[in-house]
Amino acid sequence: MSAPCNCKHAEATTAVDGSLQALSPELQKEFSDPSHPANLICELCRLFYDNNWVTGTGGGISIRDVDGADPNLVYIAPSGVQKERIRPWEMFLVELPDEKLLRSPNDVPEELTKKYKYKPSACTPLFMSCYTMRDAGACIHTHSQSAVMVTLLFENQKQFEISHIEQIKALPKLKYNEDSGKVEKIGSLDYFDTLVIPIIENTPHEEDLTDSLQEAIRNYPGTSAVLVRRHGIYVWGETVWKAKVYNEAIDYLLELAVKMHQAGVPLVRS
Amino acid sequence: MSAPCNCKHAEATTAVDGSLQALSPELQKEFSDPSHPANLICELCRLFYDNNWVTGTGGGISIRDVDGADPNLVYIAPSGVQKERIRPWEMFLVELPDEKLLRSPNDVPEELTKKYKYKPSACTPLFMSCYTMRDAGACIHTHSQSAVMVTLLFENQKQFEISHIEQIKALPKLKYNEDSGKVEKIGSLDYFDTLVIPIIENTPHEEDLTDSLQEAIRNYPGTSAVLVRRHGIYVWGETVWKAKVYNEAIDYLLELAVKMHQAGVPLVRS
Amino acid sequence: MSAPCNCKHAEATTAVDGSLQALSPELQKEFSDPSHPANLICELCRLFYDNNWVTGTGGGISIRDVDGADPNLVYIAPSGVQKERIRPWEMFLVELPDEKLLRSPNDVPEELTKKYKYKPSACTPLFMSCYTMRDAGACIHTHSQSAVMVTLLFENQKQFEISHIEQIKALPKLKYNEDSGKVEKIGSLDYFDTLVIPIIENTPHEEDLTDSLQEAIRNYPGTSAVLVRRHGIYVWGETVWKAKVYNEAIDYLLELAVKMHQAGVPLVRS
Amino acid sequence: MSAPCNCKHAEATTAVDGSLQALSPELQKEFSDPSHPANLICELCRLFYDNNWVTGTGGGISIRDVDGADPNLVYIAPSGVQKERIRPWEMFLVELPDEKLLRSPNDVPEELTKKYKYKPSACTPLFMSCYTMRDAGACIHTHSQSAVMVTLLFENQKQFEISHIEQIKALPKLKYNEDSGKVEKIGSLDYFDTLVIPIIENTPHEEDLTDSLQEAIRNYPGTSAVLVRRHGIYVWGETVWKAKVYNEAIDYLLELAVKMHQAGVPLVRS
CATH class of the missing domain: 3.40.225.10 (Class II aldolase/adducin N-terminal domain)
Incomplete structure (x- = not known):
């Protein structure tokens, strides 16, 4: 709630x-x-x-x-x-x-x-994917520079990962329920959890992102967001306020990740 | 419209x-x-x-x-x-x-x-050039630090180029119409288009920029902006709101370009 | 006063x-x-x-x-x-x-x-520690990115130190009074004083920070703040306005410290 | 006027x-x-x-x-x-x-x-120096991080210099008039002028800066500002609005100078 x-x-x-x-x-x-x-x-x-x-x-x-x-x-x-x-x-x-x-x-x-x-x-089919596949209450799409930078700094990676930062705890812990066939919120991420956000490749037309966004949502049942390389990010939540909070927490982490990378600090602690 | x-x-x-x-x-x-x-x-x-x-x-x-x-x-x-x-x-x-x-x-x-x-x-003759040569509805001149930095980071280049960033799509695709002798908007830039903005050299007096600005406008029929080295940028559009939007999109791209350059990411993807 | x-x-x-x-x-x-x-x-x-x-x-x-x-x-x-x-x-x-x-x-x-x-x-037991151990009038907890970055840049250090920056003078000079058994404010830090802030390690649950925060408060009678690695900072003061001012001054110093470190300038002048 | x-x-x-x-x-x-x-x-x-x-x-x-x-x-x-x-x-x-x-x-x-x-x-004697020695109408003192950083990046220099940036033109051109014994404004700096701001060393007590500030004002008749190492800057002008404008223009230049230095661009063009 x-x-x-x-x-x-x-x-x-x-x-x-x-x-x-x-x-x-x-x-x-x-x-x-x-x-x-x-x-x-x-x-x-x-x-x-x-x-x-x-x-x-x-x-x-x-x-x-x-x-x-x-x-x-x-x-x-x-x-x-x-x-x-x-x-x-x-x-x-x-x-x-x-x-x-x-x-x-x-x-x-x-x-x-x-x-x-x-x-x-033009984001409409992407928003609809979040509603139908995840029962989202709101979906936010930004061109955040930190989001774009992260996809450029890790240009060969298919996902963004960060761990052991307190702000991670603002994000939901999600789990695929085999019975209901739905992804359900079972709490919040823990401090020692690794936040993983898939990165999909950009396409000339925004609506053409739909297939790869849906694939990412299916392949990453634990995610509340999808990064789009050289473009930005999609973030959703159960309500508009949850979506706002998740988006703020993720952007905080992306901004910090760019600074950590610049300073040579690994994003994931082993 | x-x-x-x-x-x-x-x-x-x-x-x-x-x-x-x-x-x-x-x-x-x-x-x-x-x-x-x-x-x-x-x-x-x-x-x-x-x-x-x-x-x-x-x-x-x-x-x-x-x-x-x-x-x-x-x-x-x-x-x-x-x-x-x-x-x-x-x-x-x-x-x-x-x-x-x-x-x-x-x-x-x-x-x-x-x-x-x-x-x-003192920008008046430059504004007038945009009105008469491009039928602009408004012209904005800023001393944006990202604009100045880009002209310093690429001090030997006569133009700024960036490609494959989603925000590029906010800018107009322009084409010289040989019949009318005018530059016309034929749509928006595509994601894979390279945004090219000419860079002119600064002069002691702002009004002395007029000749080189006009030359840049002539030589770059596809541009909606001219960078002035060590000085700032001129951006225009069909209406005041279009000029505002173009200026915001360009400044976003200039800010991102400085970060990309600092991180060793090429601005144009081959 | x-x-x-x-x-x-x-x-x-x-x-x-x-x-x-x-x-x-x-x-x-x-x-x-x-x-x-x-x-x-x-x-x-x-x-x-x-x-x-x-x-x-x-x-x-x-x-x-x-x-x-x-x-x-x-x-x-x-x-x-x-x-x-x-x-x-x-x-x-x-x-x-x-x-x-x-x-x-x-x-x-x-x-x-x-x-x-x-x-x-969840910060409640930490706030209470500041009230009972230091007679604080207010306690602020932030996830300031400069605070987090400082704990990452100096990942092997147990304390943050900076000296010879004017803003240090905004912070209180505290001294343990053996008679009263209390830490008392005896003035403000001097320009040539070294500001020292302990860094404690983060824990999965915020309330579990209480012991190490209390230990840091005991071991650092001169501090008005405790940094939490990969997390943020706790700052307190005699009144809400003092706590606000101390937090602002410390954050200014943390932000500057990140820039100094990046530029290769030592944080403490010998 | x-x-x-x-x-x-x-x-x-x-x-x-x-x-x-x-x-x-x-x-x-x-x-x-x-x-x-x-x-x-x-x-x-x-x-x-x-x-x-x-x-x-x-x-x-x-x-x-x-x-x-x-x-x-x-x-x-x-x-x-x-x-x-x-x-x-x-x-x-x-x-x-x-x-x-x-x-x-x-x-x-x-x-x-x-x-x-x-x-x-505590700045009062410094403000008074600007009034009596320069006939100022207002004096501003800030702890701008760009000001502090510039004094750290050029720690062995006694003055800050920058040239060939358009924003320099917002600052006044001053000249010592031998007849009146006063520094007079004779126009604005030109684009190709080098802006020179003296840097004085900080002292434990702000009022003890008075002598060195006055000496800097005497030795630099062309300046409208004095940087204080590891501390901040003093800026003055003929009126409060002029002081505000000069302070803004100088801070813009200090901020840009930090970025130029970081990118390896010389601050003064030969």
């Missing part, structure tokens, strides 16, 4: 401000809740932008409404926009398992879209 | 606050729109300052009002002022093609100017 | 906002004071998060109410939550010397806890 | 908020002006804290009221307090040339001081 997030979310995401007045009263009401998934996407994208993870339209995020009335609802940020400036009505809303499109920013009044034709993030 | 920017712009730029009350009612009304080019210059300069790109009065920005009634109107930040603290009335306004001066901060009540004699940014 | 903190604390911590309305009127009133220890924990955790010290639920802080009516009251942040998002009612409150539990976030209305079962920070 | 600063200063410094109500109506009125030197000190200290320049009570700033009714009035931040949290009434006010004490935070109601005994910054 995940700790509640009781903080007062950044005000910019919560207000029914002037720019939302063109929306239907129903949507205005919906977006007046700061913990609405569409608002959380906006809030987290601003945070990720400040960390240099989603600069220049890079990166993306999707949230499945696991705490809402229908946990099959999935919110997806649009493609090719400035992530730190998106607004709640710009999300695509689809319903699992067949990804039926329920809502599109292209249906919003032109006063807001200015006739821009939105497309869902 | 560019995605709309629907975010609520930083409040400091939008308010008709006390410091604007000395302006004419017309100007006050004009500057009450947060997406007015003069307000966007203020907002972006604060952002660039936070990134250490325009510290100590360095750097500059100019916006052409491509979405406004007269796309020949060009707003230019003044020279030698703290970029993160400029206010909308401090901009120069000129009209293309002959750069006729329509408005000057020196015409504003002394209550605001405190008799300071404003001059347009 | 410590300088007063007269700043206006970050507004998010002070307001009796909507999210607090579910609390009893007494708690609402108590938390309306921005300098209440529970509010200061929230404020400082946000600051530490911005410094990358408590990312991904890592780190922690505890304050003893030395300026309040009962200096035996100790506030402790909960375990495993996002530190930058905690709210004042999420703290545990215990009374020294026998650590009697006076208040728990688990007693707060479910509307706020959402049935999450809170546990006090 | 200096450009006006028309920005809306950070609100926290300007408001006659609750914490000021204990002051006399005269002081409340005085501090209601956001451009009052005492407020500017608060604002700049917060900015410097964010840059890691005045962390842990380190560093300081003083402003001479050159734009006010009496340019002999000098505001000085207190010693040993958290610089990012000071409030306008915590400043000492003295009058040149004999440094007569006009106002002390120790005269403020105990409700605010909480009986803390304030002392003026």
